[in-house]
Amino acid sequence: MSFKRLLAIGTIAVCTTVCWVILAGAINFRSNTSQAQLFEEVGRNWGPVLHQQRPIFYYEAPTQGMPVREILPLNSTISVKLSYDPKRKGLLWYRTYLADFHAEYVIKNPTPITQTVYVSYQFPSQEGRYDAFSLTFGEKAADRPPVNGVLRESVRLEAGQQTTLSIAYKAPGMNEWSYVFGDHARVQNMKFTMQTNFAAIDIPADAESPTSRVDNNGGWTLHWNYTDVLGAKAIAMAMPHVTNPGDVAGRMTLFAPISLLFFFSVLIMTAVRNRTDLHPMNYFFLAAGCFAFQLLFAYLVDLMPIRFAFLIAAGISLLLVNSYLWLAAGPRFAVISAVAQFGFMVLFSFSFFFEGLTGITITIGSVVTLALLMVFTARIKWAEALSSVRSPLPKAS
Numbered sequence: 334m335s336f337k338r339l340l341a342i343g344t345i346a347v348c349t350t351v352c353w354v355i356l357a358g359a360i361n362f363r364s365n366t367s368q369a370q371l372f373e374e375v376g377r378n379w380g381p382v383l384h385q386q387r388p389i390f391y392y393e394a395p396t397q398g399m400p401v402r403e404i405l406p407l408n409s410t411i412s413v414k415l416s417y418d419p420k421r422k423g424l425l426w427y428r429t430y431l432a433d434f435h436a437e438y439v440i441k442n443p444t445p446i447t448q449t450v451y452v453s454y455q456f457p458s459q460e461g462r463y464d465a466f467s468l469t470f471g472e473k474a475a476d477r478p479p480v481n482g483v484l485r486e487s488v489r490l491e492a493g494q495q496t497t498l499s500i501a502y503k504a505p506g507m508n509e510w511s512y513v514f515g516d517h518a519r520v521q522n523m524k525f526t527m528q529t530n531f532a533a534i535d536i537p538a539d540a541e542s543p544t545s546r547v548d549n550n551g552g553w554t555l556h557w558n559y560t561d562v563l564g565a566k567a568i569a570m571a572m573p574h575v576t577n578p579g580d581v582a583g584r585m586t587l588f589a590p591i592s593l594l595f596f597f598s599v600l601i602m603t604a605v606r607n608r609t610d611l612h613p614m615n616y617f618f619l620a621a622g623c624f625a626f627q628l629l630f631a632y633l634v635d636l637m638p639i640r641f642a643f644l645i646a647a648g649i650s651l652l653l654v655n656s657y658l659w660l661a662a663g664p665r666f667a668v669i670s671a672v673a674q675f676g677f678m679v680l681f682s683f684s685f686f687f688e689g690l691t692g693i694t695i696t697i698g699s700v701v702t703l704a705l706l707m708v709f710t711a712r713i714k715w716a717e718a719l720s721s722v723r724s725p726l727p728k729a730s
Contacts, residue, residue, distance in 0.1 A: 339601070341613035346597060349620040350590040353627065357586040360631050364425065364579030379420060379429045380505035383457035385512045388498060390440050392448040404450065406438040407495070408522035415510055417531045419575050428572035429507050438498040442490035451487045452498055457510075458482070463502040471496040509537060511569035520565045525557040533573040540569035576686060578634035578642075585685045586627040591695060592677040593623055595702050599673040602706050609662050619654055623678060626650035640686070647679045677702075 390404040414433040419426050442448050452470055456463065459482035468475040471488040488496055514520060527543070530552045536542055543555040557568055597616065604611045626646050633642035654674055659667035677698060684694040 338613055342597065342601070342616045345613060345617050345620050346590070346593055349593060349624055352624055353586050353589045356627060356631060357583050360579060360583040360586060364577070364583065379427070380462060380507055381458045381460050382508050383432060383461060383504060383506035383510050385434065385457045385510070386455040387512070387514050388438060388455075388500070389453040389515070390438075390450060390498075391453075392442075392444070392450050394444075404440060404443060405519060405521060406523075407441050408524075409436065409438050409520075410524050411436040411512070412526040412528070413510065413512070414528040415530070415570060415572075417529070417572055419572075425577050425579065426575035427507060428575055429505060430510065430572055431503060431505050432510050433503050434501065436498075436500045439495055440490075440498060441495045442492060445492045447489065447491050449487050449489050450496075451485060454484045454486075454500065456482045456484070457504065457506070461504050461506070463504045466502040467499070469497075469499045507572075509569060509571045511537070511540065511567045513567045514565050520559045520562045522561075523557070523559045525559075525568055527553075527555040527557075527568070527570060529553050529555070529570065531573050535571040535573065537569045537571050539566055541566045576639065578639045581639065581685050582627070582631045582634055585682045586631065588685075588695075589623070589627050589678075589682070592681050593620065595677040595698060596623065596673050598702065598706065599677075600670060603666065603669050604662075607666065609666055611662060615661055618657055622650055622654035622657065623674070625653060626678060626682070643683065643686075647682070650678065651675065 390406065391401050392404065393400065394402050412435050416431040416433070418429055418431060420429045421427070440450060440452075442450060454468060456479060468484060468486065470486045473486060473488060475484055475486050477484070477486075490496060512525070528549065532551055532553065534553055534555070541557060544558050545556045547554040547556075559565065597619075600611065600616075600619070603609070626649075629649060630642055630646035633646055636642070637645075651671060651674060655667045655671040658670045681694055681698060
């Protein structure tokens with residue numbers, strides 16, 4: 334194999350890389366455009382991100398220099414059940430869920446006189462939809478509509494008298510649910526329980542980790558038990574990651590040139606070692622067969638489940654490339670090519686379905702490929718191998 338042929342093969346690989354970059358750009362543009370158009374629509378149809386604020390209790394004290402004084406609950410018992418149920422819209426999956434929320438707060442009049450104690454309850458989102466909603470303060474059930482997403486009620490308490498605020502609702506949401514303590518983040522005697530129907534729990538940044546957890550048949554029961562905490566952070570849960578076809582197809586396409594580099598390296602070394610003459614035009618058709626993998630996958634994911642689309646695209650590409658090599662270079666060469674293509678193109682691409690495995694896959698593939706090529710080409714005299722073609726291309730039978 335001469336230097337000119339290596340240069341021609343390299344040019345083919347570079348041109349194929351340009352085609353992959355263009356395809357990846359088209360895929361990402363289509364996915365981003367679709368996401369921007371559909372995100373608000375999904376939020377309206379299913380529900381927005383829900384951030385539940387802790388209710389604010391207070392009484393008026395105009396003669397003490399402070400017109401309003403806040404009261405902290407004596408104790409709080411709160412539970413939320415998060416039922417994860419992702420929805421697909423267009424080409425994208427959205428991390429939607431249903432929150433079943435219940436809370437009870439015990440409030441005491443801390444003054445030596447009768448006071449009217451007020452509560453200000455802010456809904457998690459003004460755009461949300463709340464089924465089976467109820468708010469009862471003392472013996473009084475809320476019967477007025479919220480104003481700008483805030484519901485206010487009051488109850489008259491004797492000196493030292495206690496009462497209870499009860500809140501319950503079911504609301505659909507998206508991406509994340511959180512419970513926020515507000516500016517005065519002191520929490521006393523709180524028992525918070527969260528149940529999930531998913532195992533892949535993800536506590537967002539700047540949120541509190543649970544004090545205990547119990548495995549619950551594919552989900553978790555998480556507990557936050559506070560006696561007296563200053564500076565308490567939010568309690569939150571992010572919904573599990575969903576594999577979006579557009580994101581996977583875009584990243585898979587963008588990294589495909591690495592697979593082609595490994596694949597072509599194996600073919601070139603095998604051709605030199607076995608004295609098989611493969612013309613640059615042969616490599617052109619092989620590159621086209623590899624490119625067909627990502628091209629088919631990018632558009633099949635619109636029509637069928639992502640893994641099924643992957644299997645069809647990979648199978649067609651393997652058939653195109655290796656049946657061509659069977660005819661052009663013989664069955665032995667085609668078998669080596671099939672193993673190399675399956676390892677470098679198919680398995681490497683499949684690693685994009687699993688977060689965090691792509692880098693280690695590239696590393697292992699590089700080391701293993703280097704070791705095999707060093708072993709099988711150690712006895713090749715490169716000065717002779719690169720000076721001329723040793724044998725003609727086998728004729729197709």
